[in-house]
Amino acid sequence: MSDAEQKIDAYLNDVRGRLRGLGEEQSREIIAELRSHIVERASADGSVTNESVDAGLMAMGSAKQLASEYVTDELLARAEAQRSPFHLLDSLFGWASISVAGFFVTITSLIGYFLGAVFVLVAMLKPLHPADAGLWALRDNTGDLELSVRLGFGSPPTNGHELLGWWIVPLGLLIGCGLVVFTTRFALWCVRIYRRSRLLPGRS
Amino acid sequence: MLEHESDLIVSEGTIYPLLSRLKALGLVESEWVESEGGHPRKYYSITEAGRQRATKMAAIWARFSSSMSRLLAPLVEVK
Numbered sequence: 001m002s003d004a005e006q007k008i009d010a011y012l013n014d015v016r017g018r019l020r021g022l023g024e025e026q027s028r029e030i031i032a033e034l035r036s037h038i039v040e041r042a043s044a045d046g047s048v049t050n051e052s053v054d055a056g057l058m059a060m061g062s063a064k065q066l067a068s069e070y071v072t073d074e075l076l077a078r079a080e081a082q083r084s085p086f087h088l089l090d091s092l093f094g095w096a097s098i099s100v101a102g103f104f105v106t107i108t109s110l111i112g113y114f115l116g117a118v119f120v121l122v123a124m125l126k127p128l129h130p131a132d133a134g135l136w137a138l139r140d141n142t143g144d145l146e147l148s149v150r151l152g153f154g155s156p157p158t159n160g161h162e163l164l165g166w167w168i169v170p171l172g173l174l175i176g177c178g179l180v181v182f183t184t185r186f187a188l189w190c191v192r193i194y195r196r197s198r199l200l201p202g203r204s
Numbered sequence: 205m206l207e208h209e210s211d212l213i214v215s216e217g218t219i220y221p222l223l224s225r226l227k228a229l230g231l232v233e234s235e236w237v238e239s240e241g242g243h244p245r246k247y248y249s250i251t252e253a254g255r256q257r258a259t260k261m262a263a264i265w266a267r268f269s270s271s272m273s274r275l276l277a278p279l280v281e282v283k
Contacts, residue, residue, distance in 0.1 A: 032236075033220060033246050040243060041216075061217035069221035077228060199225055 004053040008038055011057050018067035021094070022074050030070060034060070072098060076195045085113055085184055092187060105190045112183030116176045118149055123172030125151050132156040134168040223248055231257055 012031050019027045038060065042052040060066060072095070079091035092109055095102030125133045129152025136148045138160035150157070164171060226232045231254035239245045250258070 030220070030224070032244070036243055036245055037216070037220070040245070059216045061215055066217045066221070069218075070224065073221065073225055073228070195225075199222070199229075 002048070004042070004048050004050050007050070007053050007057065008035065008042075011038075011060075011063055014063035015067045018064060019070055021071060021078075026074075034066075068098060073195075073198070076191055076198075079191045080188060080195065082188075083184070085180060088184060088187055089113070095191075101190075101194055105187055105194075109183050109187045112179055112186065116179030116183060118151075119172045119176030119179065121176075122149050122151055123169045123176065126166065126169050126172070128152065134165065135163045136160050137163055226254065230254075 012035055015034065016027055016031050019030065022030070038053070038056045039048065041056040041059070042048045045052065075091055075094045075098075079088060079095060082088040082091055089106075089109065092102065092106040096106035122133055122135075131152075132155075133150055133152030136150050136157060137145050138148050138157055140146055140159075145160075147163075148157075148160075223232065223234075227234060227248075230251060232248045233251050234246050234248045236244050236246050
């Protein structure tokens with residue numbers, strides 16, 4: 001094998017090693033396509049030389065950048081197909097690790113799911129801790145009122161009063177489930193918009 | 205062709221991920237063909253859905269672009 005061929009192989013192996021999360025078949029197809037392009041470009045003037053291969057690989061850009069384009073596509077496609085919050089979050093974490101947009105969508109979704117879970121939890125814990133669990137208006141040290149969702153663990157607070165009583169059960173379930181559904185829709189919407197924006201070249 | 209017929213520069217490394225996105229959306233399809241030189245080549249062709257999408261996008265762009273041209277006309281030097 002010539003030096004030029006070895007260079008192409010090394011580059012393609014680098015790309016392939018970075019195609020994490022893609023299926024075997026898909027990776028093979030991508031590598032075959034890239035190889036065909038690089039070899040054809042390098043042999044445009046007749047024979048494949050060290051210089052023509054160098055120029056070709058330079059034009060392709062770094063293996064890391066190239067692979068991350070495919071990996072991001074795969075992550076977004078998988079995220080968009082999810083309907084369960086747990087699977088969706090799993091895909092979002094992957095997206096967050098490689099993109100700023102993904103990071104913000106993931107953080108927002110985490111907050112949404114967390115608040116949703118708290119409301120559902122307080123509705124479920126109300127029958128177990130009737131005197132304490134619920135939505136409370138508490139007076140803090142400076143005298144300002146603040147709202148607090150209490151799950152009913154520990155002793156009941158003395159500096160405030162409960163607001164909703166037993167209404168927290170239906171309302172908590174409604175708001176909690178609503179937040180989970182809304183957060184899921186929001187995250188999927190973000191994924192869809194971001195995916196569409198990737199159909200145009202020219203982003204870095 | 206992009207570079208020959210326009211000022212648009214698209215790096216070679218950008219093209220293949222883009223094509224694979226278009227393919228995932230069913231806007232293009234591809235086929236491997238054995239070439240005479242011995243290297244297999246992958247050929248892409250636009251699908252009916254792709255053609256419709258391109259026509260729609262071209263119409264949107266033409267409308268936007270003519271509005272912009274009208275708005276910017278006073279600023280563009282007439283030679």
